[in-house]
Structures are given as C-alpha cells and as structure tokens.
Amino acid sequence: MRIGLLTEGGYPYVSGDARLWCDRLVRGLGQHEFDVYALSRSEHQEDEGWIPLPPHVRRVRTAPLWMSEDDGVVLGRRARRRFTECFGELAAVLCGVSGGVSAAAEGPSMGALTPEADRFANALYGLAELAREEGGLAGALRSEAAVRTLERACRAPGAHRAAREARVPDLLAVAGHLERALRPLSLDWYADDGLGTVDLCHAASGGTAALPGLLARHFTGVPLLVTEYGVRLRTHYLTAPDAPPAVRSLLAAFHNRLATEAYARAVLVTAGNAHARRWQERCGADREKLRTVYPGMDARPFADVGESPECADPGTLVWVGRVEPAKDLVSLLHAFAEIRKREPATRLRIVGAPTGPEGAAYLGHCRTLAAQLFPDEADGPHAAGDNPVSFEEIGGPELPARSDAYASGAVTVLSSVVEGFPIGLVEAMLCGRATVSTDVGAVVEVIGGTGLVVPPRNPRALAEACVALLRDPERRARLGAAARARALELFTVEQNIEAFHGMYLEIVSRTPVRRVVLDEAGEPLPFAHPAEAHVPVRWSASTPPLAGRSAPGWATDRPVRGADPVPAPEGAR
Structure with missing residues (x-):
C-alpha cells in the first residue's frame, strides 16, 4: 500500500507539530510505502533540516507557506x-x-x-x-x-x-x-506521478494540510483520511485575539468552511480525544465517520519506574511540564501553601523549562511568589537548603530523565487551566503514580477514574486532594497501579499504529484501484494490476429473502451479475 502523508509545519522537519507521532507511525508501518508532502512554516524550520527517514519513505516533496514565490503565470x-x-x-x-x-x-x-x-x-x-x-x-x-x-x-x-x-x-x-492558505492550489502535486499514484491520502492535521488531499480526491479520486490531535479551527479561534474584528471574522469563516469541506469529503476523520471529537462534530463532521485514536506514547523509558512504584520521598509533590501561564503554577503555589499548613514536611518539585520570553517572565513571577509565600523557609525559592519549593529542569544531575522526575515524588500534580491531551499526565500514569489534576481538556477522559480531579483555578480543592493522597499510601498505590494499567492499554505507540493500520486497510478495501502504470515509453500499461470489483455492502436488519431462503443479513446496494446468492451465516439469520 502507498500512503501520501500530508503535513503542515511538522514531519519530516526536525521541529514542528505532529512530528513525533508521524515518525512513529511511519516507522511502525514498514510494510507500506510512504510519500510525504510537507508544507513548511518558516525559513528556520527548513534550515534545521529533516529527521532521519526510514527506507520505505519513497519520496518527500515540500513547499513553503512562509514566503511568496512568483510563479510567472499571467492570466488571460x-x-x-x-x-x-x-x-x-x-x-x-x-x-x-x-x-x-x-x-x-x-x-x-x-x-x-x-x-x-x-x-x-x-x-x-x-x-x-x-x-x-x-x-x-x-x-x-x-x-x-x-x-x-x-x-x-x-x-x-x-x-x-x-x-x-x-x-x-x-x-x-x-x-x-x-x-497563503490557498497556496496548495498552485502546487504540481496532483499529476499522475504525484498524489494520483497513492492509494490514500492521510492528512496529519486539518486546515491547509488537508487541502492537497481534497484536491487529490477531486482530481483523481484518491480517498482521504484526516487526523487531528489538536483541532486547527479551535487553534485559529484561540490565536491572534488582538486582530481587528473584520479580520478575525473573515478568517474564522474561511477556516470553518475549509474544515467542514475536509470533514465532508474524508472517508474517515480521527480525533485524539473526545474533546477534539466534539469540536469536529460541531463543525459538521458526520458522527459515523469519526474515530478516536489516542496519541501513542513510548512506554519503554518509563518501564523501570512503573514496575518499581516505590518513590524516593513519599512526602513530595511533583509537577512536570512547560512553564507558561496556561499551566497556572500560581494556583499550585497557593495550594501548596495550604498543604504545608496541614503537612509541614511536604515538598514541591516544579520540573520544567520556560517556553519563550513569556514563559521566562512567568517563571520569574513564580519564583518571586514562592519567596513571598515561604519567607522563613530559605533565602529564596531557588536556593539550596530546606526550601520546600524547588525549580528544576530535566537533564541535571538529580533528574537526568523525565522518568526520574516522576520517581522523585509520591503524587504528580497537574494545575492547568487550558490543556489539550495531557502528555505529562500519561507519563505519570506509565510510571505508576497517583495524580491530582484539574478538570480541563481531555484530563477526565485520560484519567478514567484512576486519579483525583478538581476544578481549575481552585487552590483549596487542589490542596485537599493532595493532602488526601499524601495521608493514604495504600490509596496512592492502588490508584497508581490502575493508572499504569490504563495507560498501557490505551496510550501506547503500538495501540496507535494498530488503529491506523486497520483504518488504512478498511479504506483501501472499500476503494477501487485507480493507479495507472506506465511502461518505459510513458504509455499506459494495461492489466498491470489485477482487476478488482468494488461492491459496497451494508448490514441490514431486515432484507427480503433470496431464492426461497430465509432473509440473509448481507445486502448489496446494487445487484452483482453472475453471482449466486450466498446464504448468511447461521448467527446472522
């Protein structure tokens, strides 16, 4: 099978969206061929280059979205x-x-x-x-x-x-x-030597990345699969809030119509969680087309910690992630001040690096707040000694890997006010840690009853949940074991690859082969592929009897000449 993988600002570039899961998907499906069609977002992204590609990636074609190239076309x-x-x-x-x-x-x-x-x-x-x-x-x-x-x-x-x-x-x-959004219209990707030769197009995100798939379907009938781990229309609504109302309104209408068209023409649409799936339904996606495929996590780096659930300090809370305002570390620090009143020996480790200037400023604000909340503990939140709050980064002598961060504490805390699919929460579950999280994004769907969930921006509720777990080691162990079992069942790379492989086979099995094979002279080569019949079928609860037999469970949408009626299995009658 040959798959045309469509990306925007991600794979196969070193940096960008959806790079990691695309790489895992391609490497996990080595029995198929991949043609990658990538749209880049910046010159810096192109200068960084590509990640190493496996041998079954047959070709890579790229086009920039960050610059305008004069095609030299003058319309009559x-x-x-x-x-x-x-x-x-x-x-x-x-x-x-x-x-x-x-x-x-x-x-x-x-x-x-x-x-x-x-x-x-x-x-x-x-x-x-x-x-x-x-x-x-x-x-x-x-x-x-x-x-x-x-x-x-x-x-x-x-x-x-x-x-x-x-x-x-x-x-x-x-x-x-x-x-910029319509630039794929002018690309030469849709000829017989391009997307017209693939068996299906898989758009790794919605929006502009799905547009080449729409055109391939329009010109050559190639089926389209759309995957969204973060709904692009939602991302557009959350970006550029300071733009003039007219700009926001017109661009929102465009992205809304493009998303609706992609969902309508795609054979299947997958979402990374129920939250994204609800967005897709509100944008017009047919519920029968929707599938939920959770992001695949590599469980191997967390295996040792997960199989040995003992923690270095049963009185330590751990927060792991990117330091930015959406993570609401301010509420976490206020909650920790309340926890210290009830459990004076408790410590808090904040593990993560800031993202950009805004993240660096927010980290400085959190350090200052920690110094104000705990003035008598030490000289400052970043000083050594008995300070209960520490700000650290992965890669240091004490925390060489992310798994070491989770192993250093008894309870992992997530305090975000905005969250998509909580990757850090899944990592904590793979490590067998009990968790306390805020009810945002897909947190409840991921936790599934294996951790405590509290309202966002509520330090008192966050403190009470943490204290409850700190005082009950048996409950912590029980929740941690259940969390690890759930993560291994639903959120591993193997589950993700198996789900997409099944959808690939399902789509191709329902789509007739249209590939044209050319000989050395460039002429069509007839009978290069065996003839295949495409007979759409549907499961029907009540169907008229055939040839005097009891009504079978399978019924074709149109008759097939020369075929004898086949009785249904005994269980289908």
Missing part, C-alpha cells in the same frame, strides 16, 4: 474572468452574502438557493481547476483584483456587520492570509 482575459467569478463566490460565502457578489448587486439568483457549503466547495474547486490549467494562481491571489473582489463582497448587500466594517488594512491582511 478569460482566465481572469473565471478567477474573479470563483474568488468572488468564495469571498461572498465568507461575508455571508447570498447568491454571490454579482447576484447581490443585480438581484436574486439561483445561487441564493445553493447551500453555503456547496458554494464554497464549487468556488474552491473552480480555483483549483483554473490553477491546474494555467500553471498556478499565486500571482492572481496576491493581485489588486483579488483585494478589490474581496472588498466588493464585504460591501455587498447582506454582508454581515464585521465584514462591512473592514478597512483597507483589514482587506490586505485577509487577502494575504487567503493567499
């Missing part, structure tokens, strides 16, 4: 008119204009009766076909004509309020973003 008069019509229809959908820009100016038309999802799809694929015929649309999407078309849509009758308030800088910002 007829092509410019087609572009204006398609781009105008797309802009009209984003602005909420019924029937398109020209229809809004001239009066009602049949376009007003077309659902917005279909209008967006027609405009998107119309631009894709024009780009394929002309050799690209990068220049047209950056042109003044595109900005003027977007402006007409914003000023058209029926446009929503935020669009009507868009000014020239807003229009330029939106047009620039649309040009």
Whole structure:
C-alpha cells in the first residue's frame, strides 16, 4: 500500500507539530510505502533540516507557506474572468452574502438557493481547476483584483456587520492570509506521478494540510483520511485575539468552511480525544465517520519506574511540564501553601523549562511568589537548603530523565487551566503514580477514574486532594497501579499504529484501484494490476429473502451479475 502523508509545519522537519507521532507511525508501518508532502512554516524550520527517514519513505516533496514565490503565470482575459467569478463566490460565502457578489448587486439568483457549503466547495474547486490549467494562481491571489473582489463582497448587500466594517488594512491582511492558505492550489502535486499514484491520502492535521488531499480526491479520486490531535479551527479561534474584528471574522469563516469541506469529503476523520471529537462534530463532521485514536506514547523509558512504584520521598509533590501561564503554577503555589499548613514536611518539585520570553517572565513571577509565600523557609525559592519549593529542569544531575522526575515524588500534580491531551499526565500514569489534576481538556477522559480531579483555578480543592493522597499510601498505590494499567492499554505507540493500520486497510478495501502504470515509453500499461470489483455492502436488519431462503443479513446496494446468492451465516439469520 502507498500512503501520501500530508503535513503542515511538522514531519519530516526536525521541529514542528505532529512530528513525533508521524515518525512513529511511519516507522511502525514498514510494510507500506510512504510519500510525504510537507508544507513548511518558516525559513528556520527548513534550515534545521529533516529527521532521519526510514527506507520505505519513497519520496518527500515540500513547499513553503512562509514566503511568496512568483510563479510567472499571467492570466488571460478569460482566465481572469473565471478567477474573479470563483474568488468572488468564495469571498461572498465568507461575508455571508447570498447568491454571490454579482447576484447581490443585480438581484436574486439561483445561487441564493445553493447551500453555503456547496458554494464554497464549487468556488474552491473552480480555483483549483483554473490553477491546474494555467500553471498556478499565486500571482492572481496576491493581485489588486483579488483585494478589490474581496472588498466588493464585504460591501455587498447582506454582508454581515464585521465584514462591512473592514478597512483597507483589514482587506490586505485577509487577502494575504487567503493567499497563503490557498497556496496548495498552485502546487504540481496532483499529476499522475504525484498524489494520483497513492492509494490514500492521510492528512496529519486539518486546515491547509488537508487541502492537497481534497484536491487529490477531486482530481483523481484518491480517498482521504484526516487526523487531528489538536483541532486547527479551535487553534485559529484561540490565536491572534488582538486582530481587528473584520479580520478575525473573515478568517474564522474561511477556516470553518475549509474544515467542514475536509470533514465532508474524508472517508474517515480521527480525533485524539473526545474533546477534539466534539469540536469536529460541531463543525459538521458526520458522527459515523469519526474515530478516536489516542496519541501513542513510548512506554519503554518509563518501564523501570512503573514496575518499581516505590518513590524516593513519599512526602513530595511533583509537577512536570512547560512553564507558561496556561499551566497556572500560581494556583499550585497557593495550594501548596495550604498543604504545608496541614503537612509541614511536604515538598514541591516544579520540573520544567520556560517556553519563550513569556514563559521566562512567568517563571520569574513564580519564583518571586514562592519567596513571598515561604519567607522563613530559605533565602529564596531557588536556593539550596530546606526550601520546600524547588525549580528544576530535566537533564541535571538529580533528574537526568523525565522518568526520574516522576520517581522523585509520591503524587504528580497537574494545575492547568487550558490543556489539550495531557502528555505529562500519561507519563505519570506509565510510571505508576497517583495524580491530582484539574478538570480541563481531555484530563477526565485520560484519567478514567484512576486519579483525583478538581476544578481549575481552585487552590483549596487542589490542596485537599493532595493532602488526601499524601495521608493514604495504600490509596496512592492502588490508584497508581490502575493508572499504569490504563495507560498501557490505551496510550501506547503500538495501540496507535494498530488503529491506523486497520483504518488504512478498511479504506483501501472499500476503494477501487485507480493507479495507472506506465511502461518505459510513458504509455499506459494495461492489466498491470489485477482487476478488482468494488461492491459496497451494508448490514441490514431486515432484507427480503433470496431464492426461497430465509432473509440473509448481507445486502448489496446494487445487484452483482453472475453471482449466486450466498446464504448468511447461521448467527446472522
């Protein structure tokens, strides 16, 4: 089987999103071939290079999203008119204009009766076909004509309020973003020697990464699988909060329509947890297409600690993660002050490095707060001695590995106010540690009753849960063992690879082979692949009897000539 893996800002680059799980997936499915089609986000990412690739990665094709390249395409008069019509229809959908820009100016038309999802799809694929015929649309999407078309849509009758308030800088910002997001339209990835030769496309995220898969499906009928461990539409809503309302509104409408189109055209859509799955359902994903596939964790680095649950200090709480405001270490420090009143011998180890300037500033704030909360313990939170709070990083002499951090304490604490899939929590579970967590993101789904969960931003509840576990070693051991068993059952690399392998086989088994094999002269080679029949079937509870027999459980959507009716198994009657 040949899989086209579609990524944006991640694999196979050294840094980026979804790099780790993509690498594990590719290496775990060595019996298949992979073609990687990667969109890069920055020059720095490209300069860092790729990670080592296994031999069954047949090819890697990349394209930048961070720079504008002049494709040299000059559209003729007829092509410019087609572009204006398609781009105008797309802009009209984003602005909420019924029937398109020209229809809004001239009066009602049949376009007003077309659902917005279909209008967006027609405009998107119309631009894709024009780009394929002309050799690209990068220049047209950056042109003044595109900005003027977007402006007409914003000023058209029926446009929503935020669009009507868009000014020239807003229009330029939106047009620039649309040009970057639609850049896959101008790529040469969809020919017979590209995505047209793969058996299925697997988009490692939604958004722009899924767009090449949509075009491959449109041009060559290649099935599409979309995986989202962090829903890109949700990420867009949470980013750029200071952007003008018109920019946020128009870009949100675009990403919403693109996500809806990807979910509608994909054969299967997978989410990393139930929280992401609910987002996908709200964006229009069919529930029958949705599958939950948890991220795969490598359990081997935590095996020694998990099999030996004894901790170095039964009176120590451990927090492990990236130091940033979303982790709410302030509430954790206030909770620890309450814990010290009840259990004076308790210690807290905060293990993690800051992320960027904001994280460094937040770490300094937490150090200052710890010094204020415990003024008589030592000279400062980072000083040696009997200070109950320590700020450390992985790689030091005391904590050479992440597993050593979890082994150093009896209870692992998560105090976040925003969380997706809590990787650190799964690591603690693999180490057999009892946990106290805040109810955010997918925490409850991951814990599944093997730890204590409290409301976020509630230091008193966090303190009471920690004290309850510190005073009950038998309960800690019982919860830690249950947590390790749950993590090994659901969150390992092997489970992740097996789930995707099964979906690959399921999708290909329901899709006819369309691959065209060429000979040395470049001519089609007939009968290069054995003929295959694609007979869609469905399980039916009640089906008319065939040939006098009792009603079988299998029924085909259409008859198959020359096939004798086969009785169903005894249990299906």
